[in-house]
Amino acid sequence: MNNGLSLRNALRGKDQAACDATLAASACLVCGNSGFTGSLDWGPLKKHRQLLFYEVVKTCVCGFQNRLFVIANDVERRRAPALKTSEAALADALARGNLDPVELDESVAHIMALVFAKKSAEALARAEAAVSILSDHPRAWYNLAWLYGEMGRLQEGIVAYQVSLSLAPDSIESLYNQAFLMAEIGDAGRAVLNLARIISIAERNGDQQLVDDMHKLVGETMKVKDRSVGPIGTVEVVEDDLGRRVLIDQQNQGGALFSPSAALYLASLPEASVWTGNNDSEAQPLALEPGPVPDSFFSTAWTALALQHANVTGLALGLGSGTGLLALLAAQPKLKITVVEVSPEVVAQVRRWFPLLRWFEDSGRLTIEIDEGGAWLDGHNLDPYAFLxxxxxxxxxxxxxxxxxxxxxxxxxxxxxxxxxxxxxxxKERLALLVRRFEAAGLPLAYAGLSCPPLVARRISAHWILATRAPDFAAMKRHQPFGWCLPDPLNLFHSYYRLLGEWCFNAAEIKRWFTLTDMSQ
Structure with missing residues (x-):
């Protein structure tokens, strides 16, 4: 089947004229038109082992650019008789098993044609079919991720790129495209981490131009506001046009959006009307400081927790950026939280750069204790706390x-x-051991919220929100977090909030995932 849509099924010709005639007669994938009524763009001659080929773009009068493969061995043999014939070179490549599966290239051709014809549902079905056949091939997931991005399904595109990267960690194309989608949803922090990985790969490959280009893009995307080194690593406070966040050894600890601002949130609280901040290092008004709306999936999760606990006191091990706790406190006006943080550097940075943290401390609703979490648990009575x-x-x-x-x-x-x-x-086994440990302690996990669809959760490293008490999903749907704020700045938050009730496992599904037979761990 010489349809030209893949290297395995490439078009052939004995000479240039025969090749041109074959290409001209090939039918357009979109409109079905055949005959030379558009234009042909021959790319450079490529080589795979002894197989010589071109990727030719045939632009049809309908506007679609058909991408076709043409094997050129027979044509080139006129100048170099020692070359293998097209048939022999292809047979050799196939025998060595190092040609991509035909499904990859041909699915790309069909997906592009369906996208051009505005048949998104059919294009998605084609991409998902390729993934089901080639679930361990990074390009299949790359194609699906690209399509999700084109369809505006950005979060799913990010996840599909992550699966592709789990199979091909050094793919610059996947890293860059995923970073683009991250930036589109407002998650510039993770986007910059991808760019940093590209810089590392480019340095290893000696591609200085790419290194320079990525450094420039990072500088345009993210500003480092502060940096300190402590016992748990390098703590950085970074920001872009949308928000400010904290990194520890380049791992995102979450952040908060600039809009709504700290001033706008405090204006909704009568008791905070005269509070202006009490930090001597503060260089800008609260109207320019981030508010309580988190910018990450894991920080958003604590908002779901807020619906289950009103006039209580909670405990948190690990401050991070503090933004998840700010969202939790903002959602429940009578809630109090004690947070235990091992790093004085983290506490100092968060207090300085997230002034709402100081407001909650001053109001008596947030208490920060510097200690190691395990030692604190061993030395304190937990009866006053409703959640951990x-x-x-x-x-x-x-x-x-x-x-x-x-x-x-x-x-x-x-x-x-x-x-x-x-x-x-x-x-890795450690997650299964943790699930078993909870079961053995009489605290079976009732909820697992995932930052990716459950169907791909076995494949990639992702955020897991685990809980011994499932959220009230009906209450989550009724609840409108941050109702005092205009909805536009909350698009990213609402997308994460929705996923907490969609990409998740219940208690029975957790048990099916992890065999709970060995309770000794």
Whole structure:
């Protein structure tokens, strides 16, 4: 089947004239028109082992650019008789098993044709079919991610690129395209981390032009406001036009949006009408400081927790950027939180750059204690606390060991709801061991919120929000967080808030995912 849509099914010709005639007669994938009524653009001659080929763009009168492969061995043999024939060179390449599957190139051709014809649903079905056949091939996921981006389904596109990157971690195209989608949804922090990875790859490859281009793009995207080094790593405060966030060793700890501002939030509180901040290093008015709306999936999760706890006191291990706790406190006006943070550097940076944190401290609703989380749990009575948030930084794809069996037993006796934020690779055993540890302690996990669709959750390192008490999803749908604010700045927040109720597992699904037979861990 020489349809020209893939290298395996490439068009052939004995000479240039024969090739041109074959190309001219090929039918357009969109309108079906055949014959030379458009234009032909021959790309450079390419080589795969002994197989010589061109990728030719045939632009039809309907406007669609048909991308076609033409094997050129027979044509080139006129100048170099030692070359293998087209048939022999292709057979050799196929025998060595190093040609991409035909489904990849041909699915691209069909997807592009369907997109051009404005048949998005059919294009998506074609891309998903390719992924189901080639689930371990990075280009299949890349194609699906690209299509999601074209359709405006940005969060799904980001996830699909992440699956592709899990299979091909150094793909500059996937890193850059994913960064573009991240920037589109307002997550410039993660976008810049992708650009930093591209810089590292380019330096390794000796591509100085790409290094310079990416450094320029990073400088245009993100400004470093402050940096300090502490026992847990390098703490950076960075911002872009949309918000400010905290990084620890380049791992995003969350942030808050500039709009609505700290001043706008405080204006909604009669008791805060005269508060102007009390930080000597403050260089700008509260109208220019970030408000309580978080910019990350994991920080948004605590808003769901707020619907279950009103006039209570909660406990948090790990301050991070503090923005998830700010959102939680803003959602429940009578809630109080004690947060335990091991790093004085993190506390100092967050107090300086997120002034709403100081407002909640001054109002008596937030207490910060500098201590190691496990030691604090061992030395304090947990009865005053209704819930425990564990959001402890310990590096990418690691499960914190702070919640030991004895500490979980202490939480059970105090009837404390436990919520965790993890960045973890589910293919590793540590997550399964954690689930079993909760089960053995009599605190079975009832909810797992995921930053990716459950169908791909087994494949990539992602954020997991685990809880011993499931959110009230009906209440979540009724609730309108930050109702005092105009809706436009909340688009990113609302997309994450919606995913908490859609990309998730219930207790039964968690048990099916993790075999809970070994309770000794």
């Amino acid at each position: 948030i564990t959001d402890v930084f310990c590096g990418e794809a690691e499960v914190p060991d702070v919640l030991t069996a004895s500490r979980l037993e202490k939480c059970r006796r105090a009837e404390v709801d436990v919520w965790l934020n993890l960045i973890v690779d589910p293919k």
